[in-house]
Amino acid sequence: MRRRLTLVVALAVVVAAAVVGYLAGSRIKSPAQVAAEAEPPEPSPIAVPVELTEIRNDIVTRGTVRFEDPETIVVGSVAIEGLDPVVTMVPEVGAEVGEGEVLYELAGRPTFLLQGDLPLFRTVRRGDEGLDVAQLQEALARLGFDPGEIDGVYGAETEAAVVAFYESRGYEPVEPPDDAEDAYRSARNAYADARDQVAAQEKAVEEAVAAATAAQQAAVEAWDRLAQAEAGTHPDTGLPPTPDELADLRAAADDAQRAYDEAVRQAEEAKRALESMRRSLGEARDAVDDARRALGHPVPQSEFVFFPSLPVRVDSVFAERGDVVQGELMRVSGSRLAIDSSVKVEEVDLVEVGMAVEIDLPRLGISTTGKITVVDPAPGTRDLDPGRVYVEIVPDEVKAELNNTNVRITIPVAARSSEGEVLAVPAAALSATGSGETIVTVLEDDGSTRTVAVTPGLATAGGLVEVTPIDGELDEGDWVIVGIQGGA
Numbered sequence: 318m319r320r321r322l323t324l325v326v327a328l329a330v331v332v333a334a335a336v337v338g339y340l341a342g343s344r345i346k347s348p349a350q351v352a353a354e355a356e357p358p359e360p361s362p363i364a365v366p367v368e369l370t371e372i373r374n375d376i377v378t379r380g381t382v383r384f385e386d387p388e389t390i391v392v393g394s395v396a397i398e399g400l401d402p403v404v405t406m407v408p409e410v411g412a413e414v415g416e417g418e419v420l421y422e423l424a425g426r427p428t429f430l431l432q433g434d435l436p437l438f439r440t441v442r443r444g445d446e447g448l449d450v451a452q453l454q455e456a457l458a459r460l461g462f463d464p465g466e467i468d469g470v471y472g473a474e475t476e477a478a479v480v481a482f483y484e485s486r487g488y489e490p491v492e493p494p495d496d497a498e499d500a501y502r503s504a505r506n507a508y509a510d511a512r513d514q515v516a517a518q519e520k521a522v523e524e525a526v527a528a529a530t531a532a533q534q535a536a537v538e539a540w541d542r543l544a545q546a547e548a549g550t551h552p553d554t555g556l557p558p559t560p561d562e563l564a565d566l567r568a569a570a571d572d573a574q575r576a577y578d579e580a581v582r583q584a585e586e587a588k589r590a591l592e593s594m595r596r597s598l599g600e601a602r603d604a605v606d607d608a609r610r611a612l613g614h615p616v617p618q619s620e621f622v623f624f625p626s627l628p629v630r631v632d633s634v635f636a637e638r639g640d641v642v643q644g645e646l647m648r649v650s651g652s653r654l655a656i657d658s659s660v661k662v663e664e665v666d667l668v669e670v671g672m673a674v675e676i677d678l679p680r681l682g683i684s685t686t687g688k689i690t691v692v693d694p695a696p697g698t699r700d701l702d703p704g705r706v707y708v709e710i711v712p713d714e715v716k717a718e719l720n721n722t723n724v725r726i727t728i729p730v731a732a733r734s735s736e737g738e739v740l741a742v743p744a745a746a747l748s749a750t751g752s753g754e755t756i757v758t759v760l761e762d763d764g765s766t767r768t769v770a771v772t773p774g775l776a777t778a779g780g781l782v783e784v785t786p787i788d789g790e791l792d793e794g795d796w797v798i799v800g801i802q803g804g805a
Contacts, residue, residue, distance in 0.1 A: 380658030
């Protein structure tokens with residue numbers, strides 16, 4: 318029994334030793350084996366395809382997108398006299414207000430929102446003309462109210478369109494003053510009186526001028542008679558004049574001269590009176606025009622506000638319904654996006670306001686276009702580096718998801734262009750030989766390589782270089798090596 322136990326133990330020891338030896342042998346490596354396993358992996362080339370594309374050295378820059386700067390709405394008096402500026406309606410913060418909608422109410426009177434670049438800087442009345450009137454006409458036409466010819470004149474058709482617009486929104490247009498008819502009638506009567514006075518004075522001037530002309534002729538004849546007598550012959554007798562006759566002729570010439578001078582004075586006085594009456598007639602005509610304009614429905618300055626782009630967003634409101642307000646009422650921001658960007662000083666001569674640009678935000682898959690709206694006149698403004706010039710860009714499309722993003726801007730100045738599609742490779746694919754040639758290395762499908770001598774041409778800001786093969790074949794889709802990955 319003891320002998321069998323001893324054999325079992327000995328056998329177990331042998332088996333254990335064998336297992337340990339096997340494990341040790343599998344984990345312990347010779348120096349040669351370690352060195353072999355430490356060798357770097359086989360290097361492999363990094364290749365990209367040859368492109369067939371147009372090469373343009375456009376300006377490429379970056380820009381930060383924002384909505385247009387907010388603007389404060391300031392209110393004053395109400396269009397109708399005697400009403401206090403009590404707030405009767407204000408929009409909620411965050412609301413969007415579009416064209417033709419009411420932005421706010423004061424004392425029940427509306428302030429409408431319209432699109433335009435000019436403010437309404439006056440109360441427009443019948444007969445008024447200007448660019449602000451043309452802008453109003455354009456807005457009315459967009460909203461479906463025919464103002465007639467868009468000529469910048471607030472005439473009968475435009476006034477009718479304004480009245481129809483007010484009524485369509487549930488408001489009454491501003492009425493003319495109660496005494497407008499009486500004032501117009503009185504102005505017309507005053508004008509008629511002034512016109513009659515001018516006509517009478519014109520006749521008086523004609524008579525005074527005729528009298529002065531006759532007096533001039535009489536004076537000339539009197540002086541001629543005196544001169545003939547002084548020469549030795551009396552104009553009436555043909556004999557030498559006596560001293561008394563000479564004295565009489567001289568007195569007659571003096572009287573004729575004095576009569577002529579007085580006639581001239583009276584004619585000049587009549588002319589001055591005529592000019593004064595004509596000025597009064599002009600003033601009377603203006604008074605008639607003013608009275609006529611007051612007969613119609615005006616467009617109050619306080620009831621229309623224009624913004625370059627709509628809708629606007631209400632950012633904050635400083636008053637509540639029932640408050641009496643004069644001054645700041647609310648702040649709104651435009652719905653139009655703008656991009657703050659810049660170009661290098663040496664590039665600024667290539668850009669100008671109105672130039673089209675391309676806008677890209679690859680991570681959101683957005684690609685759109687826009688236009689340059691501002692180019693600052695000097696570098697270093699708006700906290701920019703002295704070597705850069707500020708440029709503002711407005712996208713053609715309002716994509717809210719662009720707000721507060723940084724986008725890629727391409728300004729296609731095309732100072733130089735390949736003027737058609739050419740073969741192009743990344744700059745990293747080009748290398749120089751000892752003889753001074755420029756080559757690219759083509760990776761074949763079987764892993765072999767060949768070199769092609771090329772002539773480099775235009776390059777893009779993105780690093781693509783135009784190449785023309787001069788020794789060897791190179792086609793679109795060939796793979797050229799731009800680097801090596803792996804290896805030591």
